[in-house]
Amino acid sequence: MAFDDFKCQSEESMEYGLIGMPLEHSYSPEIHRRLFGYDYRLCPLREAELPDFFGRREFRGINITIPYKKAVMPYCGELGETAKRAGSVNTIIRRADGTLFGDNTDLAGFHYLLRRAGISLAGKRVVILGSGGSSLTVRLAASDAKALSVTTVTRRGDINYGNVYDQCANAQIIVNATPVGMYPHAAETALELSRFPSLEAAADLIYNPLRTRFLQQAEALGLRCSNGLSMLVAQASAAGALFGRRPTADIESVCSDLERALTNWVLIGMPGCGKTGLGEYLARESGREFVDLDAVIERRAGMTIPEIFAAKGEEAFREMESALALEYGARTGLVIAAGGGTVLREENALALRQNGRVLWIQRDSAMLARAGRPLSSGADLSQMEKARRPFYQAAADGTVIHTENWNLLNQQALRFFQKKEARAFQIIEN
Numbered sequence: 454m455a456f457d458d459f460k461c462q463s464e465e466s467m468e469y470g471l472i473g474m475p476l477e478h479s480y481s482p483e484i485h486r487r488l489f490g491y492d493y494r495l496c497p498l499r500e501a502e503l504p505d506f507f508g509r510r511e512f513r514g515i516n517i518t519i520p521y522k523k524a525v526m527p528y529c530g531e532l533g534e535t536a537k538r539a540g541s542v543n544t545i546i547r548r549a550d551g552t553l554f555g556d557n558t559d560l561a562g563f564h565y566l567l568r569r570a571g572i573s574l575a576g577k578r579v580v581i582l583g584s585g586g587s588s589l590t591v592r593l594a595a596s597d598a599k600a601l602s603v604t605t606v607t608r609r610g611d612i613n614y615g616n617v618y619d620q621c622a623n624a625q626i627i628v629n630a631t632p633v634g635m636y637p638h639a640a641e642t643a644l645e646l647s648r649f650p651s652l653e654a655a656a657d658l659i660y661n662p663l664r665t666r667f668l669q670q671a672e673a674l675g676l677r678c679s680n681g682l683s684m685l686v687a688q689a690s691a692a693g694a695l696f697g698r699r700p701t702a703d704i705e706s707v708c709s710d711l712e713r714a715l716t717n718w719v720l721i722g723m724p725g726c727g728k729t730g731l732g733e734y735l736a737r738e739s740g741r742e743f744v745d746l747d748a749v750i751e752r753r754a755g756m757t758i759p760e761i762f763a764a765k766g767e768e769a770f771r772e773m774e775s776a777l778a779l780e781y782g783a784r785t786g787l788v789i790a791a792g793g794g795t796v797l798r799e800e801n802a803l804a805l806r807q808n809g810r811v812l813w814i815q816r817d818s819a820m821l822a823r824a825g826r827p828l829s830s831g832a833d834l835s836q837m838e839k840a841r842r843p844f845y846q847a848a849a850d851g852t853v854i855h856t857e858n859w860n861l862l863n864q865q866a867l868r869f870f871q872k873k874e875a876r877a878f879q880i881i882e883n
Contacts, residue, residue: 467494467496467511467515468513468514469485469491469492469494469512469514470493471493471495471496471515471516471517472497472498472515472516472521473497473498473517473519473521474497475497476495476518478635478637479518480660480661481495482494482495484686484711485689485693487701487711488686488689488690488693488702488704489693490701496515500520500524503521503524507528510547513546514544514545514546514692514695515544515545516544516692517542517543517545519586519587520585522541522542522543522559522585522586523541523542523586525545526541526542526555528545528555529545529553529554529555530553530554531552531555532555533554533556533557535556535558535560536555536556536557539559539586539589539593541557541586542557542586543558543688543692544558544691544692546696546697556695557590558689558692558695559586559590560590560593560594561691562684562685562686562687562688562689562691563594563688565684565686565687565704566656566679566681567594567656567679569679569705569708570677570683571677572626572656572677572679573598574594574595574598574600575599575600576599576600577626578601578602578621578624578626578651579591579595579601579602579604579624579625579628580605580617580624580628581595581603581604581605581606581628582606582629582630582631582644583630584607585630585631587630587658588630591630592605604620604624606621614644618648618649621649622649622651623649624649624651625653625654626653626654626655626656627649627652627655627656628655628658629656629665629667631643632659634657634662634665634666635661635665636662637783639665639783639804639807640803640804641666642665642667644667646667646670646671646676647670647674654671654676654677654678655667655668655671655676655677655678656678656681657679657680659680660680660681660685662807663715663716663807664680664807665807666807668680669803669807682711683704686707687704690704714785716808716809717781717784717785717786717788718735718741718787718789718810718870719789719791719805719810719811719812720789720790720811720812720866721796721805721813721845721848722793722813722845723834723838724793724822725816725821725822726793726816726821727816727855728745728791729745730859731862731863731866732745732789734866734867735866739788739870741786741788742786743787743790744790746774746777746778746781746789746790747792749777750770750774750792771798774792774795774798774801775798775800775804778791778801778804779804782805782808782809783804784808785808789809794841796844797841802844802848805848806848810850810869811851812850812852812853812869812870813846813849813852814852814853814855814862815853815855818837818838820855851869853865853866853869
């Protein structure tokens with residue numbers, strides 16, 4: 454299942470829903486449907502529209518996301534204890550007498566994220582990026598866990614993005630509670646995590662994309678890390694309970710199902726290693742859409758790849774390739790076969806990894822197909838593979854050896870993508 458078709462919906466006749474701005478990145482309607490089975494709408498609002506929205510009160514229960522978690526507090530007639538302690542509200546219910554009760558379920562969601570990722574804040578030096586409502590929730594969680602220290606980083610505060618490397622050099626856990634790196638600005642990141650030598654774990658409350666640049670850095674450093682999807686599901690479960698609804702599914706099953714459904718299956722490797730054939734098989738077996746990036750380039754250019762090389766040169770082709778890596782890497786639930794040279798550019802590898810689990814197909818160079826591949830004709834493919842190997846390994850989450858047994862290759866790749874995602878690089882044995 455892909456989630457790219459979700460659009461913001463009107464609040465008209467809304468019983469349950471989400472307010473904030475922007476909302477085009479939100480998976481909340483699907484999450485609430487899976488957890489509780491009710492209709493849940495997206496209601497994007499400008500701040501100037503909040504008084505009219507709360508004046509009409511045409512809802513039973515709503516959630517609030519950035520940037521209004523603090524702004525909605527004055528509209529609440531009563532606040533729950535967690536909302537008071539966190540200083541922010543992400544859930545409001547309309548009572549029978551018309552009054553509004555606000556509380557914070559983000560705290561429960563963040564605790565679930567930490568448990569699921571195996572991250573403990575107890576006795577740790579914690580750094581929180583941002584000062585909004587989500588940041589306040591993380592600060593409360595760190596306080597509850599008796600963190601050794603908690604430092605908030607803001608753009609213009611005493612600790613800011615210019616001096617944080619000096620002031621927080623001994624940080625052990627960093628939590629991104631800002632929208633930096635969120636779709637559609639996935640190329641952005643707030644910090645260079647490699648500059649914190651004592652860092653043990655990192656969490657990003659963003660969930661679209663699944664792997665922000667921030668998290669990709671964390672993974673490369675071997676840190677415990679998590680995106681915000683599990684927090685989103687867990688807080689939605691707690692919000693639904695406040696709405697008076699009974700769940701029809703448990704949090705972990707919804708998290709796992711969504712992760713599998715949203716994650717792209719990305720194939721990389723040398724030209725002629727079998728990515729297209731394998732991709733077509735995986736798409737048939739999974740019911741996913743298959744995208745061959747080379748085929749898309751040919752279709753859009755109206756000429757074959759050899760013709761593109763002859764008429765426009767390799768650099769023009771690489772630019773087309775980069776544009777497609779960015780475009781399709783931002784989507785979800787696809788099977789993607791990347792061109793042999795796609796991940797030679799780091800920005801392309803990052804784009805494909807943001808929502809993708811990447812499998813590198815290795816095949817003996819003597820068996821690689823050459824037809825229709827400009828750089829393969831007459832080339833020493835063993836030397837080309839040797840030069841590209843570090844790029845493939847850096848981009849991949851796992852690798853499989855193509856031994857000319859297509860049935861074995863197909864089954865190994867399918868198992869790799871269907872299992873729960875693991876952080877460790879995996880070599881699939883024959």
